[in-house]
Amino acid sequence: GDSVTQMEGPVTLSEEAFLTINCTYTATGYPSLFWYVQYPGEGLQLLLKATKADDKGSNKGFEATYRKETTSFHLEKGSVQVSDSAVYFCALRMKTSYDKVIFGPGTSLSVIP
């Protein structure tokens, strides 16, 4: 079935370090891909998305490219800040016989000054 796999956390980085959070997916068709973020004490919110192969989603300095050949959607940021500390969820959306959105397990990121 459709699924999303993310790198295990927690991830701890120093401020201004480079961030990569790996995400791969399994899907029977061509899903849309998303990264959602959950800051401490808050609900999930969309960070970025890509709807077709080779699309690049970007927001707040974060980027992810939809790679169909490797079924991946890795999240990157060149220089993280303390305020980026949160849990990051990779997700896919499929609209086949019905609509569904499946989330990966989440990766907790802590950025230390």
Place this chain on the structure above:
Amino acid sequence: GAVVSQHPSWVICKSGTSVKIECRSLDFQATTMFWYRQFPKQSLMLMATSNEGSKATYEQGVEKDKFLINHASLTLSTLTVTSAHPEDSSFYICSATRGKGEKLFFGSGTQLSVL
């Protein structure tokens, strides 16, 4: 922005009782709503997808008779946990999409504790 309101935010009930959770889209029509369950420090597990006026589509392993979902209007979906047991204790989250948009808008979640 689009707002999804979920109530109650927490509920404690006795084993064997039923609990209803409401999910409302306050300023838009939600063509599709999704119900998730989240265990501590784990991801969101999709329980079901509901479309207004039609039966919900449940994910494999989710008991339809236990988790009743009603999407009676374009702004309201309800999840009823019937005959709740302690193993049903969890954090339940609803989300909705607006029109044909891809973005999900999330409710604030409901923490259910079954004694």
